[in-house]
Amino acid sequence: MELLFSLLGNFLQVGLFSFGGGYATIPLIQEYIVEGQGWLTYQELTDILTISQMTPGPIAVNTSTFVGTRIAGFPGAVFATVGCVLPGVLMSVALYYFFRKYNGIQGVSDVLAGLRATSVGLIAAAAGSILLIALTGSSELGQGSGIGAATAGVFAGMLFMLRKWKWSPMLVMAVSGGLGALLFGVLGL
CATH class of the missing domain: 1.10.12 (Lyase 2-enoyl-coa Hydratase; Chain  A, domain 2)
Structure with missing residues (x-):
């Protein structure tokens, strides 16, 4: 049960900080699941991302489901998926009411512009990691088996x-x- 709650907690963080959509979750999943917990290797994560791309549905949800399944079977899939999706659902509802009320304020537009720029950076970092893993077998420059x-x-x-x-x-x-x-x-x- 401790493993399931650890999965839930890690994916709650992924869901909470994954501004910019599914691809922006990849560096977070890499940080929490591969580097932080050591539950998967970089190669296993790359394989899961590949499968997540090929299956219907959002990549963040598919990836969390596959990671949860790999780590703790069906219950792990449920806990990881709920963890990934719940923050977005709650934030979407809260932001809907917020933007409905404060729609025309310049500061709100400025915050969104900053978040958009950050999202592009996160997506580029994820793409770079995936490219390195796919070509060299490692997410680190100068490591791996070469291209x-x-x-x-x-x-x-x-x-x-x-x-x-x-x-x-x-x-x-x-x-x-x-x-x-x-x-x-x-x-x-």
């Missing part, structure tokens, strides 16, 4: 397909999965 040619090629190719030819993300994931199975499974690169 393999096959990994870099798949990354660059799929980025090109997304940006130049506007491939569907589902198609990119399917092709990437197939290439991964071929390159890393069959050919052992």
